[in-house]
Amino acid sequence: MNATHRSRIAKIREKLADLELDALMVSIQENRYYLSGYTGEDxxxxxxxxxxxxxxxxxxxxTDSRFxxxxxxxxxDFEVVCYxxxxxxxLPAIAANLDIRRLGFESVRLSHKNHAAYAKALQTVSPPVELVPTENLVEDLRKTKSEEEIQATVDALRLAEKxxxxxxxxxRPGMTEKQVAWDMEKAMRELGAQGLSFPVIVASGPNSALPHAIPSDRRIVEGEPLLIxxxxxxxxxCSDTTRTLVVGKPKDPFQNVFDTVVEARDRAIAAIRAGASGTEVDKIARDFIDKNGFGDKFGHGLGHGTGLAVHEAPRLSPIKDDLLEAGMIVTVEPGIYLPNWGGVRMENQVVxxxxxVRVLNDPAPFNPCIGN
Amino acid sequence: MNATHRSRIAKIREKLADLELDALMVSIQENRYYLSGYTGEDxxxxxxxxxxxxxxxxxxxxTDSRFxxxxxxxxxDFEVVCYxxxxxxxLPAIAANLDIRRLGFESVRLSHKNHAAYAKALQTVSPPVELVPTENLVEDLRKTKSEEEIQATVDALRLAEKxxxxxxxxxRPGMTEKQVAWDMEKAMRELGAQGLSFPVIVASGPNSALPHAIPSDRRIVEGEPLLIxxxxxxxxxCSDTTRTLVVGKPKDPFQNVFDTVVEARDRAIAAIRAGASGTEVDKIARDFIDKNGFGDKFGHGLGHGTGLAVHEAPRLSPIKDDLLEAGMIVTVEPGIYLPNWGGVRMENQVVxxxxxVRVLNDPAPFNPCIGN
Structure with missing residues (x-):
């Protein structure tokens, strides 16, 4: 067996023993891949x-015959059973073959309907099989990355930066947000990306004040923020980066907002180390933004883990506190959003x-002003 | 209120009354859109x-502040509550405000974890709120399409055909499956598609014997089947179509397999009408393929509904029998798959x-041989 999978499965088996489970049913796509190499997609x-x-x-x-x-x-390394x-x-026959009495399942993925159907079917086994909800057994392993996983993330990031x-x-001014988003997608795909981490966000002018903007037919205007x-x-x-640009000469208050966001980000990054608290790191960026008069204009968390999924544990958040450990990859992405004017977000990925901390992004200085 | 949404909501309210539910919680993305027009994506x-x-x-x-x-x-027409x-x-406060005692939820979408959390939270309401599993309340409405929905599907199909x-x-021979798949994706997007119904399948030669093939670096060879x-x-x-081509002169047994699949498809289509059984329609194609000596080479169902989701009710399947009704849009897609040689699938969408039945695809005759 591949040494990586062997080590991961050994860790899951330790957890199964601790929880007195005879087996774990893994139905989350990224977790299946992490433990087996199987890339089948739901x-x-x-x-x-x-x-x-x-x-x-x-x-x-x-799995079924398609896969x-x-x-x-x-x-x-897995015995493939085709249903x-x-x-x-x-499931009853599989459980009986594996001599399972207590079967863990991933409660965040299994639907209420399937849980009820499986539970009923497993009652027919003799002795009956008990379904036991579990959370984060595989996800907790995925939080800290190996050198290979860090390198895969860096490779994705370099491609995205290119x-x-x-x-x-x-x-150029006059291009629509949608055009720029599609150009970004095409460039990534043509450079060899297997896909996008998420649909590209391109938001110009007032649209950039929405942290979750969807690219529209709005045309880019000189001097306004352009968030990508x-x-x-x-x-x-997955890679995940944000840059905010201006075509031509920026109008007030762009430079002030931009400088505040970048310094908030870099102060937070400077505070990251093994053992740091995600909430404390978030607070460093948040307090700096607050001190500069934009306290209520940063409405989302500071960052999140990335890996096989673009949003995974841990979080850098005022609400949920996660302890940072060596090998975790997180985004650091403060933003300031001024309704009707626009917003600035600057996001790096760090390990x-x-x-x-090691910043994974290209270290070259970033100048937000283009086309001058 | 928009007349379409008003009529759909009235039908849901009738079902709520029948089921003695005070309200339905709709968490399936397509169902949210169908009843409200809201396009927020999970x-x-x-x-x-x-x-x-x-x-x-x-x-x-x-919803949350992002949306x-x-x-x-x-x-x-909806009161937006931001959590x-x-x-x-x-949820407890919302349920109390709406005076809900029995709250239906979509059991195919709600996770075991969220169900447990919501059920616990709703016990704190006085009087407590009971969560009741439901299935297909909105999906059953979605099965039959209005003229506007049929037209939207035709528009998507025309774009895909172009x-x-x-x-x-x-x-040309020598292009890889991946290149053709990306060219197809680019062409659809550049013609104005908002996205793909599903990742494009391009499978050449022996790869086309896998009904669920993933585009690879295999290069196209003259005379072999090329399934798209x-x-x-x-x-x-969503639109959904399959065509199987050959670059250059087809090698045996292509023409025989191709003709069998096309006739199986067209015989099945000829049997579709309001009141027909999905299993009987499937059987007409399956028997014809069987009679021509390929009985065990057609391993999947004949077709499925399309609409807001590319796979939805009803099915044309030997396993699950659905009654066909006027306004349903289904695919009809028999295939013959010969291991190590390749496969042919030909798929139309019909209402x-x-x-x-009305075939939605371009009626022009299709010649599978190209590049001669």
């Missing part, structure tokens, strides 16, 4: 490319190391 | 752009009418 929320069943001594990947060959090729009439019908440089050189938030997926890992 | 399986609460007299859209302005703009610390914290014509004219399955999303509605 096409819709109500569709599934299969589940892993990890017991103390056995590894099963149950059978792919599962065998990608997950050679014809849905998992519900086959796409940005290419597109920025072509941005984008990420590439490469080798399954926590023992006594500090 | 970015990951564990993220939500909000829920609708439909009671006999009130309409609430609960607040969008929700107000798109769903003017700060997650729905779990706010993209296909453009790309087919450029296909693609769809565009436009105005929220069921009272005494027959």
């Amino acid at each position: 096409a819709q929320f109500d569709e599934s490319a299969g589940v892993l069943l990890v017991s103390a001594s056995q590894l099963v990947l149950a 059978d060959l792919q599962a065998r090729a990608e997950a050679p 014809r009439k849905g998992l519900e019908k086959e 796409a940005f440089s290419r597109v920025v050189a072509t941005i 938030d984008w990420g590439a997926r490469l080798n399954e890992y 926590v190391i023992q006594d500090g | 970015a990951q399986f564990d993220e939500s752009a909000g829920v609708l609460l439909v009671s006999a007299s009130q309409l609430v859209l609960a 607040d302005l969008q929700a107000r703009a798109e769903a003017p 700060r610390k997650g729905l779990e914290k706010e 993209a296909f014509s453009r790309v087919v004219a450029t296909i 399955d693609w769809g565009a999303r436009l105005n929220e509605y 069921v009418i009272q005494d027959g």
Whole structure:
């Protein structure tokens, strides 16, 4: 078995022993990949490319005929079981074969409907199988990244930055937000991205005051903020960066807002180290923004983990406190949003190391003013 | 209120009365849009752009600050409630305000974890609120389409067909499956698609024997089957079509397989009418393929509904029997898959009418041989 998967499965098996579970059913797509290498994707929320069943001594990947060959090729350490009439019908036999009494499941992914159907089906096994909700068993492992995972993230980020440089050189007043978003997507895909981490955000002028803006037909105007938030997926890992630009000469209060955001970000980054609290790091950026008179204009959390998913643990947030550990990759993305004027957000990705932080973005100085 | 939404909500309210529910919590993205016009998207399986609460007299859209302005703009008939610390914290107050005792929820979407959290939170209301699982309350309405929905689907299909014509004219031996898939995606997007219905499938030679093939770096070879399955999303509605081509002169047994699949499809289409059984329509294609000696080479169902989701009810399937009704849009997509050689699938989209069927695809004759 691949050493990476062996080590991850060993850790899951320790947790199973601690929780007195005979096996874990893994239905979250990223968790399946993390433990097996299987890349089958759930096409819709109500569709599934299969589940892993990890017991103390056995590894099963149950899926349907569409994914059978792919599962065998990608997950050679798992016994692939192909179900014809849905998992519900086959689960009792699989559980009996694996001699399972207590079966953990991922409560954040399993629907109420499937839980009820599986629980009922498992009552038919003798002795009956108990379904036990679990949370974060695999996600907790995914929080800290190996060197290979950090490198995969850096590769995705370099690709995304290259796409940005290419597109920025072509941005002119009069282009629409949608055009720029599509140019960014094309550039990433043509540079070899397997996909986007999330739909590209391009927001100009007042639209940039919405942290979650959707690219529109609004045309770019000189002197206004132009916010671009984008990420590439490469080798399954996600990048996530934001830059705010101005075409031509920035109008007030852009420079003041921009400088405040960048300094808030860099102060927060300087405070990150193994053992730091996510809430304290968030507070450093938030307090600086507050001190500069924009206290109520930064309405979201400071950052989040990235990896196989673009949003994962840990959070840098005023609400939920996560302890930072070496190997965690997080975004640091303060913003100031002034309704009817616009907003500035500047986001880097960093990896926590023992006594500090390593910024993953290109270290070249960033000048927000373009086209002058 | 928009007449379309008014009529849909009236039908949901009738169902609530039948089920003795005081309200329905709608968390499926397509269902939210169908009843309200709100297009907020759930970015990951564990993220939500909000829920609708439909009671006999009130309409609430609960979401977080990222979607607040969008929700107000798109769903003017709903009272938008913005939660700060997650729905779990706010749901008791919302339920109390709406005077709810029995609250229906969508059991196929709500996770076991959120169900447990909401159920616990709702116990704090006086009198306590009971959560009641429901299935298909909105989906059953979505199965039959209005003229506007049919037109939206036709518009998406015309766009997808135009993209296909453009790309087919450029296909040459030596191009990779991935290149063709990306060209298809670019063509759809540049013609104005809001997105894809699903990732484009391009499968050549032996790869086309996998009904669920993922585009690879395999290069197109003259004489082999080249299967393309693609769809565009436009105005929220999905198209879905498959064509199988050959570059140059087809090698045996292509023509025989192709003719069998096309006739199986067209015989099935000829049997569709309001009142027909999905399983019987499936059987007509399946029997014809069987009679021609390929009985075990057609391993999937004949078709599925399309609409706001690319896979929705009804099914044309040997396993699950759905009654066809006027206004339903379904795909008809038999295939014959010969391991190590390749496969042929030909898929049209049709709308069921009272005494027959209307094929939505371009009626021009299709010649699978290109580049001669």
